[in-house]
Amino acid sequence: MTTEPRAPAGRERQDGPARPTGRGGADERDREDAPDPAGERESAGEPDRSTGPERPAVPEQRTVPERSAAPDVYAVRDTAPVPEALPPRAKAPSLPRTRRTPAAVLTVALVVALAVLTLVSVGSGAYAIPLTDVLDSLLHRAGLGGAPLDRVGESVLWDVRLPRVVLGALVGASLGCAGALMQGMFGNPLAEPGVIGISSGAAVGAVASIALGLSFLGDWTVAACAFTSGLATVLVVYVLSRSGGRTEVVTLILTGIAVNAFAGALIGLFLFFADNAALTQITFWQLGSLAQATWPKVLAVLPCALIGLLLAPRYARRLDLLALGERPARHLGVDVERLRLALVLVVALLTAAAVAVAGVITFVGLLVPHLLRMAAGPGHRFLVPGSALGGAVVLVAADLTARTAVAPAELPLGVLTALIGSPFFFWLLRRTRRRQGGWA
Amino acid sequence: MNGQQGHHGHRGQDQHGPHGPRARGRQPYGKRVRGRPPVRDGAPDGPGADAGTGTGGPRPRRTRWLPSVRAWARQGAAPPEPPVAARAGSTVASAHGLTVRHGDRTVLHGVELSLAAGELLALVGPNGAGKSTLLAALAGDLAPDAGEARLGDRRCLDWPAPELALRRAVLPQSAELAFPFTVEEVVRMGRAPWAGTDAEDEDAEAVAEAMADTEVGEFAGRPFSSLSGGERARVALARVLAQRAPVLLLDEPTAALDLRHQELVLRLCRERAAEGTAVAVVLHDLGLAAAYADRAAVLDGGRVALDGPPDEVFTAEALSRIYQQPVEVVRHPRTAARLVLPVRDRRDG
Numbered sequence: 133m134t135t136e137p138r139a140p141a142g143r144e145r146q147d148g149p150a151r152p153t154g155r156g157g158a159d160e161r162d163r164e165d166a167p168d169p170a171g172e173r174e175s176a177g178e179p180d181r182s183t184g185p186e187r188p189a190v191p192e193q194r195t196v197p198e199r200s201a202a203p204d205v206y207a208v209r210d211t212a213p214v215p216e217a218l219p220p221r222a223k224a225p226s227l228p229r230t231r232r233t234p235a236a237v238l239t240v241a242l243v244v245a246l247a248v249l250t251l252v253s254v255g256s257g258a259y260a261i262p263l264t265d266v267l268d269s270l271l272h273r274a275g276l277g278g279a280p281l282d283r284v285g286e287s288v289l290w291d292v293r294l295p296r297v298v299l300g301a302l303v304g305a306s307l308g309c310a311g312a313l314m315q316g317m318f319g320n321p322l323a324e325p326g327v328i329g330i331s332s333g334a335a336v337g338a339v340a341s342i343a344l345g346l347s348f349l350g351d352w353t354v355a356a357c358a359f360t361s362g363l364a365t366v367l368v369v370y371v372l373s374r375s376g377g378r379t380e381v382v383t384l385i386l387t388g389i390a391v392n393a394f395a396g397a398l399i400g401l402f403l404f405f406a407d408n409a410a411l412t413q414i415t416f417w418q419l420g421s422l423a424q425a426t427w428p429k430v431l432a433v434l435p436c437a438l439i440g441l442l443l444a445p446r447y448a449r450r451l452d453l454l455a456l457g458e459r460p461a462r463h464l465g466v467d468v469e470r471l472r473l474a475l476v477l478v479v480a481l482l483t484a485a486a487v488a489v490a491g492v493i494t495f496v497g498l499l500v501p502h503l504l505r506m507a508a509g510p511g512h513r514f515l516v517p518g519s520a521l522g523g524a525v526v527l528v529a530a531d532l533t534a535r536t537a538v539a540p541a542e543l544p545l546g547v548l549t550a551l552i553g554s555p556f557f558f559w560l561l562r563r564t565r566r567r568q569g570g571w572a
Numbered sequence: 573m574n575g576q577q578g579h580h581g582h583r584g585q586d587q588h589g590p591h592g593p594r595a596r597g598r599q600p601y602g603k604r605v606r607g608r609p610p611v612r613d614g615a616p617d618g619p620g621a622d623a624g625t626g627t628g629g630p631r632p633r634r635t636r637w638l639p640s641v642r643a644w645a646r647q648g649a650a651p652p653e654p655p656v657a658a659r660a661g662s663t664v665a666s667a668h669g670l671t672v673r674h675g676d677r678t679v680l681h682g683v684e685l686s687l688a689a690g691e692l693l694a695l696v697g698p699n700g701a702g703k704s705t706l707l708a709a710l711a712g713d714l715a716p717d718a719g720e721a722r723l724g725d726r727r728c729l730d731w732p733a734p735e736l737a738l739r740r741a742v743l744p745q746s747a748e749l750a751f752p753f754t755v756e757e758v759v760r761m762g763r764a765p766w767a768g769t770d771a772e773d774e775d776a777e778a779v780a781e782a783m784a785d786t787e788v789g790e791f792a793g794r795p796f797s798s799l800s801g802g803e804r805a806r807v808a809l810a811r812v813l814a815q816r817a818p819v820l821l822l823d824e825p826t827a828a829l830d831l832r833h834q835e836l837v838l839r840l841c842r843e844r845a846a847e848g849t850a851v852a853v854v855l856h857d858l859g860l861a862a863a864y865a866d867r868a869a870v871l872d873g874g875r876v877a878l879d880g881p882p883d884e885v886f887t888a889e890a891l892s893r894i895y896q897q898p899v900e901v902v903r904h905p906r907t908a909a910r911l912v913l914p915v916r917d918r919r920d921g
Contacts, residue, residue, distance in 0.1 A: 316751075319750030319751075320750065321750075321751065449764065449767070452753070452757075452761060452764075453761055453764055454750075455749055455750040455751045455753060456748070456749060456750075456758075456811075457744070457748050457750075459708075459713055459742075459744055460742070460744055462712075462713065462733055463711065463713075463736075463737060463740075463741065463742040463744075464737050464761060464762070464764045464765055464815070465652070465733050465734040465735075465736065465737030465738070465764065465765040466733060467732070467733045467734075468733075505751065505752075509752075509753070509754070509757075510751030510752055510753050511753070511757065
């Protein structure tokens with residue numbers, strides 16, 4: 133056994149007894165030098181309190197000569213005059229708040245912004261409609277008076293512009309909300325639906341349906357295929373990344389990368405088989421656009437998006453707890469596995485809805501929750517619905533820009549969001565990192 | 573401990589109220605009045621024990637606005653059943669023949685351990701002895717390969733997560749946070765398990781008390797990510813204390829703390845234990861364990877090598893063997909508490 137306590141005794145023995153300790157003298161140097169008192173020491177091999185260790189071989193030898201009246205020896209104790217109670221520290225029961233914009237203010241601001249953007253967006257374009265006319269027509273349709281526009285104006289407003297704006301708002305809301313959910317789910321502010329392969333999985337279905345010329349569901353074919361393949365992708369990712377009844381984030385993300393690669397290959401394969409017309413369509417679809425918006429398309433997306441958006445806030449509180457980590461969240465009563473599964477499904481629903489009609493639009497799901505978190509704090513009870521609202525605002529604004537910036541041509545929406553989004557995101561990254569000193 | 577009164581003026585505020593008729597048949601654990609443990613002062617136990625709810629009559633339930641919307645936004649599920657207070661001294665958590673393997677390494681070998689209400693148990697032992705694993709098993713975090721960990725009248729794994737959260741609180745070894753929540757928000761998360769129960773009413777009080785107890789009030793509004801390691805550890809502890817669960821499992825709560833706060837934390841544990849909470853603490857400082865714990869379980873290589881009051885089990889011989897380091901055990905001259913020190917050479921010159 134290497135634990136023989138008497139090992140140092142031999143060397144210590146020489147000067148041990150010579151030390152005049154325990155004189156009761158109160159100087160500190162004495163106390164510091166004094167070895168432990170024999171009287172109260174317990175040596176190895178003597179399991180219980182030993183009042184007077186008699187065995188010569190143990191390290192008592194190196195300590196003071198035996199004294200029985202130990203407590204006096206310690207009159208030298210260097211204890212500060214201990215008050216009965218510790219001094220009360222300054223408390224701050226008032227709980228000062230951080231400088232965060234209240235969620236209510238932000239919500240109102242976002243709603244107003246969305247309303248204004250909608251009105252501006254439906255009125256502007258190649259066929260300009262004055263704001264008053266837009267309002268008149270809206271009121272008229274709502275049965276609140278007003279007056280209809282002329283035939284062309286009415287058609288442009290109601291059959292072209294409005295479905296486009298509504299679709300943009302739905303897609304943006306879905307993407308923003310999905311981003312907020314994903315970031316909360318992975319505890320990583322840089323997560324987004326593309327990371328675990330949902331976007332590309334949905335894209336595979338959409339590309340396949342275009343390339344193969346499928347039309348079994350009419351207008352809904354692309355959406356349905358995208359949704360089906362997106363959901364299948366999520367389930368595959370989820371099953372593959374589970375081990376031992378739980379999912380590790382790293383495994384999930386790595387699986388997502390592999391799935392992304394596989395989906396990319398499949399898309400390439402379908403492109404290879406597609407004819408020229410389909411190729412063009414796919415290419416523009418992949419760039420992301422709302423140009424083909426019609427009411428049936430809106431209806432095709434509406435169920436998915438609406439269900440996802442209504443379900444999402446239910447998980448807000450549990451997402452907050454998940455920020456503490458998986459185990460602490462479980463300690464606080466969150467069934468983490470079930471939460472993760474539910475979130476994956478909701479995210480799939482939202483992402484597939486967005487991808488099916490508008491192609492791959494990046495950075496909305498990344499940027500919007502990030503900005504809102506900086507403004508209003510990371511609490512998901514605001515962040516999840518707020519990101520939906522913010523996503524709608526961003527996408528409606530982006531679409532308005534895409535339509536009008538280089539008129540009469542039209543920029544692809546996905547290109548625009550990525551062009552503006554990525555540098556902005558780089559800037560955010562650096563800024564936030566500097567301020568927080570890291571991400572965790 | 574008297575000096576703590578200044579911190580806790582709100583404690584015992586209800587002492588003068590007549591005990592009102594029971595509003596509900598069952599005593600919601602969270603309703604107890606801190607500082608006057610229902611299990612000690614009142615009738616010994618049983619649902620009829622009326623100690624601890626002297627709130628001057630039954631408090632009216634808070635009016636629920638738009639109940640359906642609230643339920644929807646919450647979880648949709650009925651609130652979990654709160655636990656009944658356990659009698660002091662009765663076993664509330666235990667391990668029976670608990671064996672846990674990580675890969676082909678057996679981390680715990682048939683561990684037998686019990687934890688009683690009102691008891692402060694220190695789990696000590698060398699690195700890798702299985703202390704944290706034992707705590708995790710008691711917390712219901714992992715499935716044992718053999719044997720079982722029980723909490724209350726069920727196996728830990730049989731409790732649904734929401735119910736488990738009302739029955740035990742766990743402090744993990746390291747406190748992490750993915751997003752920059754403020755300190756106050758983090759502590760408030762400890763109240764999440766009580767959402768929807770009657771005890772939800774005491775959320776604010778529990779949070780304020782936990783923050784005052786752990787002295788984190790002064791940075792309540794700061795983001796958790798901006799705190800130092802020791803401050804984070806205290807905030808995490810405050811969150812766990814705010815949970816007010818009848819079983820507290822703390823994994824090295826003092827690891828990152830300065831002297832003052834180490835004492836503070838152990839004093840808090842003592843206080844909680846005196847109120848009837850069962851507290852298990854993983855400690856490395858054997859002196860702290862000896863000074864504060866009612867009982868110490870010394871783990872060695874996945875087995876409970878020693879189990880008993882620190883005064884009995886902290887012997888130089890046994891500790892030297894277990895830690896493979898010669899130690900000497902001396903008694904503090906004033907308090908007579910055991911001090912465990914490594915045998916060191918004297919520094920000459």
